[in-house]
Amino acid sequence: MTVKLTFVAHDGGEHEVSADVGQSVMEAALSNGVEGITAECNGSAACATCHAIFDEALLVHMPEITEHENDMLDFAATERVAGSRLSCQIPVTDAFNGARIMLPEEQ
Ligand code: FES
Incomplete structure (x- = not known):
């Protein structure tokens, strides 16, 4: 089963996958x-270079944020906002x- 996701870059460029x-x-x-x-750490929740920003309506469909993920997001290169998560921790x-998933300016 596949779903369509659209990644939206900081400059507005869109990439549907x-x-x-x-x-x-x-x-x-x-x-x-x-x-x-x-994704420098390849999904171990240890690098915060997979930072992505999700629509708040989607948050209920995601695992609850762990304390570790929450701490790592504080180290993201682009300041976190509401809806920020580590995308390696979010199963499709x-x-x-x-869904439209926003990408931060920097990783
Ligand atoms: S890939 Fe490193 S924290 Fe997600």
Whole structure:
């Protein structure tokens, strides 16, 4: 099962991808060549270079933020905002179909 996600870069450029349900949002970005997600630690929640900003309506479809993820977001290169998460910690579900995911200015 796949869903459509649209990554929106800081400059407004859009990149629509097909993502597999169950993979992380970070993996969906990387496997589709989306620029703006670096993922230096490869999904271990240890680098904060997979920072992405989600619509608040989607937050209920995500795992609750852990204390560790919350701490790591404080180290993100672009200051966190409401809706900021580490995209490696967010599994794609059906609820993400059609989602627009904003990318920060810097990772
Ligand atoms: S890939 Fe490093 S924190 Fe997500």
